[in-house]
Amino acid sequence: KAGVTQTPRYLIKTRGQQVTLSCSPISGHRSVSWYQQTPGQGLQFLFEYFSETQRNKGNFPGRFSGRQFSNSRSEMNVSTLELGDSALYLCASSADRGLNEQYFGPGTRLTVT
């Protein structure tokens, strides 16, 4: 079974721009979560989608948004990029509602200049 895939792997953007990141979960997995990883804050939960509905959301500003499609693929959007948004963005998928067995993708490394 193919793992979680994320595109693009690397991205460089300028302050004020917006960016869209994509995640394809493991086949059959319906839950997709997004995380931000930085050296200072570690891994922080952004949001989780299950069957196209946002089930939970972390403490991030409204500039961070996401969606999930009927095939479980998910996208994350960050608008009006700030320097502090530079991070590794990780997507994870799990079957049904069980977050205790989440499988992570390789991440998208976003650099904001």
Place this chain on the structure above:
Amino acid sequence: QKEVEQDPGPLSVPEGAIVSLNCTYSNSAFQYFMWYRQYSRKGPELLMYTYSSGNKEDGRFTAQVDKSSKYISLFIRDSQPSDSATYLCAMIGGGSNYKLTFGKGTLLTVNP
């Protein structure tokens, strides 16, 4: 106080040593406890998860949960250079806390 505290290390041990990695937490609502391993420039990889207090063993790895002390541990026996990575603990609570909350990770190096 952060919900999950984890000593960032770094921790350096010789090959064959027993490694002990630990996390403490403050939220008594946490129900599931996971350990992830993350190699440089890769996503985290799930090692083990436990639901209740007690021990769970998988090969060279043993996860231990003590809910009364709000303390979890991961033991690695016969450590190998390939175990060199960052180890992250993570926890899931119930209700609105049904999401993963991670420790900051401990960087482990196993020297040949």
